[in-house]
Amino acid sequence: MSERDMLLDLAEPLQKLVTEKFRTAYRDKSILFSETTVASLRSQCGAPFQLRYCPALARKPNADGPEKKEPGAPKFDPFADPPEELLVASIPANRTSHNLVLNKFPVIQNHFIIATKANKPQTAILEEDDIRITHACLRAWRNEQHGPTESRLFSFFNSGEHSGASQPHRHLQFLPVEDMSSLAAPGWELLLDRMTVRAHPDVPLFRDPTLPFLHFSTPLEDDLSSTNLYSKYLLLLKSALSAARFPDQPLDQNVEVEKDGQTVLSYNLAMTTERMAICPRSREAVAIPGAGSESSVALNGTILAGTLMVKYEVEWDTLRRNPSLLDGMLASTGFPPASWERSNNGTRS
Template sequence: MTESERMLGLAEPLHQKVSQKFMTAFRAKDILFSETSLAYLQARGGASFQLRYCPALKKKPQGHVSSAKRDPSGPKFDPFEDPPVELLVAQIPAQNASHTLVLNKYPVIHNHFIIATKANKPQTDLLEEDDIGLTHACLRAWEDQRHDGSSPRLFAFFNSGEHSGASQVHRHLQFLPVEDMAGSKIQEWRLLIDRMNVPAHPELPLFQDPSLPILHFSTPLEPGISAADLHRKYIMLMKAALSATLSPGGPLDQSLVVEKDGKTLISYNLAMTTDRMAICPRSQEAAFIPGAGPESSVAINGTILAGTLMVKDETEWDILRETHSLLDEMLASIGFSLISWKQHGSAIKI
């Protein structure tokens, strides 16, 4: 048993547990999987983005099917409070569990699963050390114990705040297997977070991809990194994002307080792989597509840091495939201007 599996307390490999649970739920129709059409868009700077078209999600129920029978003035249905056994993958750690692993009920990518706090903690609060530590343990466990020579990867993302694309208020992070995202055309697409390797600060381990027209930062994660150090890196990214949004012309202010009464002061998306963590502060949830009609609105969440977007309307799908330049405009509209602190710690707008 690997160190990450010991930390999680799993009796079998994580990838095996998730894939078996997914297939069982898929066959029993306990999850509602939606097929997508896939195209590739090229940003001006060279980054390749996946564009997924999923018209079925226009019909996705809002909340749980039983919510219509509930008192409208009562509490909103919480899918993570007591997840059905058909979707429950595991409770972790096995001893004194603080989190649950559960399948996404409405996936568009195979083996999409979620880590949620057992206690109903707010999605808008600062992530805690065990949230980060257990998420990273899942990322490591996914790559462990493969005897077929493959090198599978898992991508984790977190949406926090009103402009982030978050759909549930109960704290949770989500996992997508990279190979399931890429499908058969893995050579045409690379995780966006992997491109964020250009230094953005003269002293701190902050990096960017200068070709992306939206504020973001990443930081490397060393092998064997502890949960405490992971959390410190997370706070560093939060301070960089907040400093760049509040004072885009000034130096990075490491004394900034990033939360008030537990709640973070910005909307943001966070992403993580085994070797990198990234953040993208958000100014609005959805992007408007010119020519797609007055109701056009494409909601964008943390999968932006993987390099993937999804539309539900055929007109939006057609326009974006025909006019790749709109991609840069969409990205710029949902966040903040890209800056770095390369020269003497002073901010430079890129």
């Protein structure tokens, strides 16, 4: 067992801990699980997406907690002292830096979160420990596979005002790919698995040319050290900012991505054991044309999995009738796609 696999120092296998905790929390009504109806969509260029309809989202309690606070009272922090019924584990056990907790309002089974024990900002650059522990969870889930069915986790992180982040306390989220899959949406695959076309001749950056928004991915070799894993994250962050802020310029790997302790762009990050991906964001939500004045679809890191959620029936019906609307929606929440073609000066095509 590698040092990274030992990092979590869990008493039992991660899958067992999460699934049993979820089952108990669901039975005891400690979590509010909302069923979704699923359909498959194809973008104009053929990229597969899941559309999920969840009317319960329109009734979801706000992030300030179940009880209304007095004016001026601190905002409720669900990760400051996680309740026992949601706490899966504290990791590592001997020197806890993160808590592993269930999502209280899941729409997909076994949705869990790692949150920093200390209240660190969601808008700051992730630290090496955040990335290292996230990857350790991904590996642990994969390595505990039983039977012929592949067992994978999808992890995502929302940072910045346009990213879809709902909590300021730093946290990364996990969804089992098997629980995301649905017979009602055949042909769906994780979007970041498709990001395999080279985007730079010399730097390990890749993309999916069918997607209408700026994004990059980079492969994660199985034997990566924690330092090299973290450098992959920084490469994506700098590449996303360089392409978003400086169109038609060479890739600037020295661009400053942080100012006064905050990242200078909103972005979504996603990770599996095989690949890490990023998309910078310019808007959090977008209206669906023809779906009424109340239409507002907020996108977060699950867009890098190829899934989006709507809460009103008119939105659900409109997108299924007109899947071509998807491309414009995706484009309007990000930046124009980019790739650097091979040339003497490295400028972008």
